[in-house]
Amino acid sequence: MNLFDLRGGIHPEGRKNLSAAHPICALPVPKRLFIPLQQHIGAPAQPVVAVGQNVLKGQLLATAQGALSSAIHAPTSGVITGLGDCTAPHPSGLAVPSITLDSDGESRWIALIATADPFQLTPEEISQRVAAAGIVGLGGATFPSALKLNLSHGVQTLIMNGGECEPYLTCDDRIMQERAAQIMQGIQLIAHAVAAQEVLVGIEDNKPEAIAAMQAAAKNTSVKVTAMPSMYPMGSEKQIIQVLTGKEIPAGGRPADIGVLVHNVATAFAVQQAIVEGKPLISRIVTVSGGAIKVPCNLEVLVGTPMQELIDFAGGYVQPAARLVLGGPMMGQQISNPAVPVVKGTSGVLALTTAEIGQAEPAPCIRCSSCVRACPVGLLPLEMAAHIRTANLSGAVNLGLKDCIACGSCSYVCPAHIPLVHFFNYAKGDLTAQERTKLKQESTKKLAEERSERIARIERARAEAAAKRKAAREAKERAAAAKLTTEAV
Amino acid sequence: MIAALTSLTILGAFLGLVLGIAARVFKVEGNPLTAELIAILPGSQCGQCGFPGCAGAAQALAEGRAPVTLCPPGGRAVALALAAKLGTEVNLAGMKDAVPMMAEVQEEICIGCTRCFKVCPTDAIVGAAQQIHSVFREACTACGKCEEVCPTESIKLQPILVTLQSWRWHKPVEAA
Numbered sequence: 001m002n003l004f005d006l007r008g009g010i011h012p013e014g015r016k017n018l019s020a021a022h023p024i025c026a027l028p029v030p031k032r033l034f035i036p037l038q039q040h041i042g043a044p045a046q047p048v049v050a051v052g053q054n055v056l057k058g059q060l061l062a063t064a065q066g067a068l069s070s071a072i073h074a075p076t077s078g079v080i081t082g083l084g085d086c087t088a089p090h091p092s093g094l095a096v097p098s099i100t101l102d103s104d105g106e107s108r109w110i111a112l113i114a115t116a117d118p119f120q121l122t123p124e125e126i127s128q129r130v131a132a133a134g135i136v137g138l139g140g141a142t143f144p145s146a147l148k149l150n151l152s153h154g155v156q157t158l159i160m161n162g163g164e165c166e167p168y169l170t171c172d173d174r175i176m177q178e179r180a181a182q183i184m185q186g187i188q189l190i191a192h193a194v195a196a197q198e199v200l201v202g203i204e205d206n207k208p209e210a211i212a213a214m215q216a217a218a219k220n221t222s223v224k225v226t227a228m229p230s231m232y233p234m235g236s237e238k239q240i241i242q243v244l245t246g247k248e249i250p251a252g253g254r255p256a257d258i259g260v261l262v263h264n265v266a267t268a269f270a271v272q273q274a275i276v277e278g279k280p281l282i283s284r285i286v287t288v289s290g291g292a293i294k295v296p297c298n299l300e301v302l303v304g305t306p307m308q309e310l311i312d313f314a315g316g317y318v319q320p321a322a323r324l325v326l327g328g329p330m331m332g333q334q335i336s337n338p339a340v341p342v343v344k345g346t347s348g349v350l351a352l353t354t355a356e357i358g359q360a361e362p363a364p365c366i367r368c369s370s371c372v373r374a375c376p377v378g379l380l381p382l383e384m385a386a387h388i389r390t391a392n393l394s395g396a397v398n399l400g401l402k403d404c405i406a407c408g409s410c411s412y413v414c415p416a417h418i419p420l421v422h423f424f425n426y427a428k429g430d431l432t433a434q435e436r437t438k439l440k441q442e443s444t445k446k447l448a449e450e451r452s453e454r455i456a457r458i459e460r461a462r463a464e465a466a467a468k469r470k471a472a473r474e475a476k477e478r479a480a481a482a483k484l485t486t487e488a489v
Numbered sequence: 490m491i492a493a494l495t496s497l498t499i500l501g502a503f504l505g506l507v508l509g510i511a512a513r514v515f516k517v518e519g520n521p522l523t524a525e526l527i528a529i530l531p532g533s534q535c536g537q538c539g540f541p542g543c544a545g546a547a548q549a550l551a552e553g554r555a556p557v558t559l560c561p562p563g564g565r566a567v568a569l570a571l572a573a574k575l576g577t578e579v580n581l582a583g584m585k586d587a588v589p590m591m592a593e594v595q596e597e598i599c600i601g602c603t604r605c606f607k608v609c610p611t612d613a614i615v616g617a618a619q620q621i622h623s624v625f626r627e628a629c630t631a632c633g634k635c636e637e638v639c640p641t642e643s644i645k646l647q648p649i650l651v652t653l654q655s656w657r658w659h660k661p662v663e664a665a
Contacts, residue, residue, distance in 0.1 A: 038653065088653055090653060090656075092651070092653065092656040094651065094652065094653050094656060096653055362661075388660075394569075419661045422658065422661045423660075423661055425658040426657070426658040426659065426660050426661065429656075429657025429658050430657065432657070433655070433657060434564075434565060434566045437563075437564050437565075437566045438566045440627065441531050441562075441563065441566070441567070441630075443627065443628070444531060444532075444533055444611045444613075444628055444630050445531055445532040445533070447611040447612050447613070447628055448531075448532045448533045448534065448610050448611050449532060450612070451610060451611065451612050
């Protein structure tokens with residue numbers, strides 16, 4: 001299959017060999033799990049269990065609130081010991097409402113409903129089951145998968161993303177090597193659910209074993225497994241579409257606009273588990289790596305497991321960790337508290353050393369335009385940052401700030417170490433806040449106008465009533481006076 | 490007597506006529522810019538800018554007596570819109586949005602006097618006589634009028650806490 005060219009991109013050192021050779025191994029069930037109610041994009045789930053209640057593995061703990069939300073299930077059997085807050089796996093370190101579950105160590109499943117012939121199911125039934133299983137995009141964006149299926153019915157091309165372009169991460173690599181058959185069935189189920197005409201699996205060529213395993217599994221199917229050149233950010237939705245199909249998503253658009261649907265390979269595994277075996281999404285594969293970790297590895301981890309347990313299982317630190325990151329080193333989230341739980345979107349737990357971070361003081365921009373060459377979207381990072389520096393947000397938006405995918409390639413190549421992507425993240429947050437303020441102002445303005453109108457109406461009604469009363473009184477007085485006059489006459 | 494009355498009446502009628510015609514002919518149009526500025530301002534007449542309501546503020550802006558950054562509840566969004574309308578340059582680097590605030594009722598000491606919801610310009614307070622009042626987060630503009638009239642200091646402006654949804658990246662700090 002011929003591939004299409006991609007502009008920009010960078011080639012960071014992969015460092016995947018730290019953990020790539022370690023087969024997936026299940027992390028023992030932790031004693032206490034903290035299960036955030038918000039592990040997806042959209043509205044937080046609503047708990048349906050009470051404190052003190054015994055739950056079985058796979059039991060529904062919280063229901064989705066609307067289509068842009070996701071259900072959450074018990075990762076293991078045990079007792080609910082708290083409905084409260086825990087520290088969110090988020091750079092802010094703010095609290096997130098969550099369910100605390102103390103495991104009983106028995107891992108007793110609820111009654112699972114297996115489906116013998118899943119291809120007999122209608123597309124609606126598949127997306128309903130995917131929603132009921134609480135499946136979200138496991139590549140990291142955590143967009144509810146069922147909604148994506150519903151929005152993409154009848155797409156031309158289904159692309160399965162096995163890019164895994166972030167350095168260090170090997171979880172998708174391992175799952176493709178070890179569970180290729182299940183993934184392939186999941187891919188076919190997704191293709192069946194959206195009636196896709198063409199199915200492509202894109203895998204970076206730095207994962208030859210995974211490519212071989214997937215190609216073997218794809219024999220006798222219409223699924224095409226393709227090796228893509230290794231480059232960052234190949235695993236980004238827009239980029240993988242461009243490389244495999246040559247199509248570009250219009251600014252502000254979605255893949256469905258150009259007839260494409262992209263899912264992560266790990267999501268396909270979750271879909272297969274949900275449809276065929278009836279198991280909800282309660283665990284995922286997480287890469288534990290970084291220079292500070294003693295034995296980097298790939299673990300199958302229950303959602304809600306504290307990050308520290310993973311690090312302990314990997315033998316702890318060999319040298320002090322200068323920075324803890326959830327996800328990959330390029331787009332992952334810096335964490336300060338190792339007690340935060342692993343959630344559905346956590347692909348990696350990295351403990352990086354000072355040498356690996358390589359932090360340097362930012363220097364003035366020399367306008368070398370390295371960032372322009374690196375930007376995979378074709379933006380001008382240096383110009384955008386210059387606008388943002390002087391609080392000229394509209395200037396940055398005119399240059400395409402909203403199309404920035406926050407991949408961090410610009411910051412990576414900048415010889416002056418300017419935190420370019422940080423500027424863009426800041427500006428995007430500021431933009432959202434301003435839009436929110438504007439919306440609020442419009443609504444409060446309407447309220448204020450309605451109120452003054454109402455007050456005027458009441459005043460008017462009052463005045464009219466008073467005038468009527470006065471007229472009635474005067475009429476009465478006149479009548480009385482007339483009577484008096486007639487009597488006098 | 491009659492001569493005096495007649496002459497004064499005629500004089501009065503004539504002068505009145507002249508004044509009336511003059512008022513029509515030499516009518517001063519209101520500055521149309523003011524109306525446009527009023528449309529941009531929040532319209533809650535909170536008076537935090539120091540002018541009597543949004544119309545007063547718009548007047549002052551049109552006459553160049555006030556900076557575009559005058560509206561605290563409007564924040565930077567309104568400042569930008571005003572600057573665009575007035576064609577002035579504005580550097581918002583120094584302007585920070587005030588800490589977002591919202592009125593909150595301390596329920597233990599609310600006596601249900603209804604004074605606060607009578608003054609609320611956006612109907613953000615719900616309540617009835619002898620009932621505890623409550624504030625709609627989305628409708629409150631933090632104008633502080635309720636705080637002024639509350640007899641028990643039960644309703645007060647409190648900073649809105651940052652949540653995961655409203656959290657955002659801070660601006661990168663750079664060495665000069």
